[in-house]
Amino acid sequence: MGDKKYKEIFQIMETNLSNFLSQVSIPETEGKVTDFNNEEFWRNLLKIADKLGFECNKATILWTNKPLPSPEDMHAVCGAAELASVALLNSFHSFPGFTQGQTVKEYLKTGITTVLESMVRFANILLQSVGKKYSSPDDHPLVQQCGVVMKYCDSLKVLPQQNSAAVAAKLLSHAELIKDALRELEEAKSSETFMEDFECDENWSETDQIILSPMLGMIKTCGALTKKTLDAAKKSDPSDSLKIDSLPSLFKNIPELVDNLSLSLYPPLDWEVSKKEAWLLKDSLENIIAELHNILGVGHLGWLEFVLKAVKHNTATIQAILIQHGMAQLQLTDTDKPSEEQS
Incomplete structure (x- = not known):
């Protein structure tokens, strides 16, 4: 019964993250932007990326250690990671490439895409690991994927901002x-x-x-x-x-x-x-x-x-x-x- 609940949670998470990933390619609509602050944009974006890495790490610790968390607790941490992911997506779409430049937005798009792709993989590993046993937390494939997600979140910090x-x-x-x-x-x-x-x-x-x-x-x-x-x-x-x-x-x-x-x-x-x-x-x-x-x-x-x-x-x-x-x-x-x- 417990495994079924976990699978439902992780399946929904993977579906949602896949939807977020597909929305990265939605074309920008040209419009007049008068109050955009580039420094503030990047500061907020990197805060969201740090938040996403934190939530993935939290979910990894909960899922790879005994005893397993309750489905409710796992749903909560997965939901927080999803919220951070959609916030990252929304932040990307708030960047006005028509006024700030398309080349810098292209770099940003690549970075956001990489992060969300790693999150889809993270959710898939959660789903595939339900009911499986590992000799130690470090042997769990989610640990490695969490590191990948955090690495890609950190890589946003070195993107060109102008x-x-x-x-x-x-x-x-x-x-x-x-x-x-x-x-x-x-x-x-x-x-x-x-x-x-x-x-x-x-x-x-x-x-x-x-x-x-x-x-x-x-x-x-x-x-x-x-x-x-x-x-x-x-x-x-x-x-x-x-x-x-x-x-x-x-x-x-x-x-x-x-x-x-x-x-x-x-x-x-x-x-x-x-x-x-x-x-x-x-x-x-x-x-x-x-x-x-x-x-x-x-x-x-x-x-x-x-x-x-x-x-x-x-x-x-x-x-x-x-x-x-x-x-x-x-x-x-x-x-x-x-x-x-x-x-």
Whole structure:
């Protein structure tokens, strides 16, 4: 009889938490928000997260120790955990992404989703453990899951709380990928045993070494552009929160383009493939720089022009090497992009 009551409690809890989880994806309705206080929002959100962790810990202690609590007591602690979960959901939906920024809300959505997913799992373990015996409380799977819930609740504390920080975090992930690709290539270029470690029998020829330098220069320029844009996002005025929301999507293809170019540069080096990948990256960089003029404004024109000159310099150097080796013609378009004959 007791097991049946426990199962009813835990089944209802799992159903409710699953419903809460599904509601995270409800789209935000754009509306006028005049009294939103960002600091107060995050302070309250983290209090709710701490409360949820506390209630999960309380439920875990009650359920994993003897004697078992009464169904009424278990219902009470499970209800408190549900209330904290729905409060977390409501807090998320109170965040106005249309005024504070969609990138920071995207981070928040991911964090809340992770917490609620762990809570659904918590309720499921409660349900599945009814009637089962464990040698000690520490062997109960609920103990481990409680730790997971508390970890994810704590992870909300390290989320970016301003859109400028959220955008910078997105760009930082791109910058790190570019840095890794460049580092590995430079290690391979400077080490005599690097290629042997990967069981590669071939190495770069002296001719390959000639074109490798400006190709690496193109990747370095890409890294510099990403880093400078990241710094600009960090220092952006709060009034520009919505404007900088477009930066992550503007750079979203850069890691793949850099990866494709860097992979094409390993021996045996196929110049035609590397040339194609370099021009794709070049085109993307020039388009990004043109967009950044509009997004970041006149205060950033100096370094944007400097990066653009670096792109053009590397392009011209690559083109000159290709011409020297009969792989391109001395003819550029008005935008310095190689013509069809060259590519």
